[in-house]
Amino acid sequence: xxxxxxxxxxxxxxxxxxxxxxxxxxxxxxxxxxxxxxxxxxxxxxxxxxxxxxxxxxxxxxxxxxxxxxxxxxxxxxxxxxxxxxxxxxxxxxxxxxxxxxxxxxxxxxxxxxxxxxxxxxxxxxxxxxxxxxxxxxxxxxxxxxxxxxxxxxxxxxxxxxxxxxxxxxxxxxxxxxxxxxxxxxxxxxxxxxxxxxxxxxxxxxxxxxxxxxxxxxxxxxxxxxxxxxxxxxxxxxxxxxxxxxxxxxxxxxxxxxxxxxxxxxxxxxxxxxxxxxxxxxxxxxxxxxxxxxxxxxxxxxxxxxxxxxxxxxxxxxxxxxxxxx
Numbered sequence: 001x002x003x004x005x006x007x008x009x010x011x012x013x014x015x016x017x018x019x020x021x022x023x024x025x026x027x028x029x030x031x032x033x034x035x036x037x038x039x040x041x042x043x044x045x046x047x048x049x050x051x052x053x054x055x056x057x058x059x060x061x062x063x064x065x066x067x068x069x070x071x072x073x074x075x076x077x078x079x080x081x082x083x084x085x086x087x088x089x090x091x092x093x094x095x096x097x098x099x100x101x102x103x104x105x106x107x108x109x110x111x112x113x114x115x116x117x118x119x120x121x122x123x124x125x126x127x128x129x130x131x132x133x134x135x136x137x138x139x140x141x142x143x144x145x146x147x148x149x150x151x152x153x154x155x156x157x158x159x160x161x162x163x164x165x166x167x168x169x170x171x172x173x174x175x176x177x178x179x180x181x182x183x184x185x186x187x188x189x190x191x192x193x194x195x196x197x198x199x200x201x202x203x204x205x206x207x208x209x210x211x212x213x214x215x216x217x218x219x220x221x222x223x224x225x226x227x228x229x230x231x232x233x234x235x236x237x238x239x240x241x242x243x244x245x246x247x248x249x250x251x252x253x254x255x256x257x258x259x260x261x262x263x264x265x266x267x268x269x270x271x272x273x274x275x276x277x278x279x280x281x282x283x284x285x286x287x288x289x290x291x292x293x294x295x296x297x298x299x300x301x302x303x304x305x306x307x308x309x310x311x312x313x314x315x316x317x318x319x320x321x322x323x324x325x326x
Contacts, residue, residue, distance in 0.1 A: 001053045001201045002313075003163065004072045005035055007121070012036060013073050017052045017061075018198060022315065025067035026056050035075055035199070039254040042146045042162055069315050072197035074119035075165060076144065076255060082116035082193070083246050084140075084169060084259040085109050087237045091264035091278055098281035109237040109245045110261070112185060114169075120194040122317045126170060127324035128191060128297075134173030135295035135321055137222075139274035139303050141214040141232045142167045142259040143239045144199060148252035157243035158212055160252075164205065166196035166218070166305050166314035167259050173277055173294060193259075196303070196314040208308060212238030216305040216313075218263045220274055223299055227279075228272030230265045232305075297323050 002020070005013035006027065015028040015035045031048060032038040038045035055061035086092060087109050095101065120126060128135055144163040152160065169190075176189025202209045208216050215233035220226075237245070242258050263274040273279045280290035295301075300320045304312040 001050060002204065003035060003038075003049070003075060003199045004067075004197050005075050005077060006071050007073050011078065013077055016067075017049055017056060018067055019056045022069075022198075023067055024056055024061075024064050026052050026061040026064045028052065036079075036255050039144065039146055039162065042254070069197050070123055072315070073121040074195035075163070075197070075199035076195070076257060077119055077121075079116045079119065079255050079257050080253045081256040082114045082119075082259075083111055083242075083256065084114050084261060085111045085237070085242050086261035087235045087242065088261060088264035089236045090234065090266040090268060091262050094264075094268065094278060094281045094285070098284040109242055111242065111245060114186065114190050115192060116257070118192045120192050120319070122194060122197045122315060123319065124194070125320050125322045126191075126194065127322050128170075128172070129324050131294075131296050133175050134171075134177075135299075136171045136173050136276045137220070137274075137295070137301045137303075138169040138171055138262045139218045139220050139228070139230075140167040140169050140259045140261060140263060141165070141216075141218070141305070142195075142257055143243075145243065145252055145254065145256045145258070147254045148243060148247050148256065150247055150249065150251045152244055152247040154240045154244045157240040157247070160243060161202060161212065161239055163199040164202055164209065164214060164314075165199050165257065166303065166317065168194040168301070168303055168317050168319070169259060169262075170194065171275070171277070194317050194319060196305075196317050198313065198315045200313060204313060206308070212240040214260075214305070216307065218274060219304050219306050220272070221302045222295075226272065228274050230263045230268070230271050230274050232260065232263050234265050235260055295321050297321055
């Protein structure tokens with residue numbers, strides 16, 4: 001089942017079920033007006049939304065309309081909680097070697113709590129204050145949970161993964177590096193993330209959802225040129241382990257979104273990267289210094305996970321970076 005949030009100028013938009021061909025849609029209506037309301041009552045919402053999906057597939061869904069991705073916002077335009085991991089060992093090892101840092105990704109996941117009150121839609125311009133801040137994209141996969149009790153184990157965690165998403169976790173590297181040095185976490189270096197238009201129930205990916213990992217290639221183009229095509233399956237820790245890690249000392253509210261961190265493969269020289277920082281790290285190792293600059297205003301990035309049939313199951317993120325206030 002494919003879900004999306006249609007922009008109706010309200011804070012949370014309107015929940016819609018999207019057809020398998022991405023051509024038709026039907027609103028969930030007053031029973032579950034937003035995705036957050038559905039996640040809070042998922043056991044009730046799931047059969048209702050599945051009924052709408054079946055009716056849409058049969059061509060007899062009342063109120064069905066032609067779907068245009070431009071109508072979509074992020075599936076959760078705002079969320080109660082956003083936790084981002086960094087669990088691709090190839091990325092962590094490369095950055096550590098290139099910049100002389102320690103690599104803590106061995107015994108436990110890396111995770112931080114980020115800004116959650118705003119997620120940009122897949123086609124929105126991205127307003128940022130300065131090109132000097134080191135503007136970078138980060139292609140990720142993510143999950144959205146229902147309520148997760150404190151102390152949930154890895155084995156129990158899989159039942160709490162309700163939806164899969166595709167994310168662009170924007171970073172301002174110049175600011176973030178200074179914030180990291182303080183040991184107190186990111187604030188200014190992590191602006192609002194962007195999310196692809198469609199949130200999927202895990203069954204939609206078939207065998208490409210396995211071991212609590214998304215085994216799809218994430219195709220990324222920067223200003224029309226291919227940048228990376230790494231596969232999401234090489235997580236050192238799966239999303240089940242990320243949930244258990246986060247829930248060790250807290251419960252997770254329904255609508256918690258958890259990211260994988262930058263998708264990366266050990267064969268990064270062949271498949272490319274999912275962020276500029278990784279490419280610059282490769283250049284440091286190969287040439288002694290980075291050669292690729294960070295993004296400038298007017299630059300565009302496109303991200304799309306590629307399904308087994310060549311389709312884009314999450315839709316596309318396609319955005320332009322612009323100067324804030326311009």
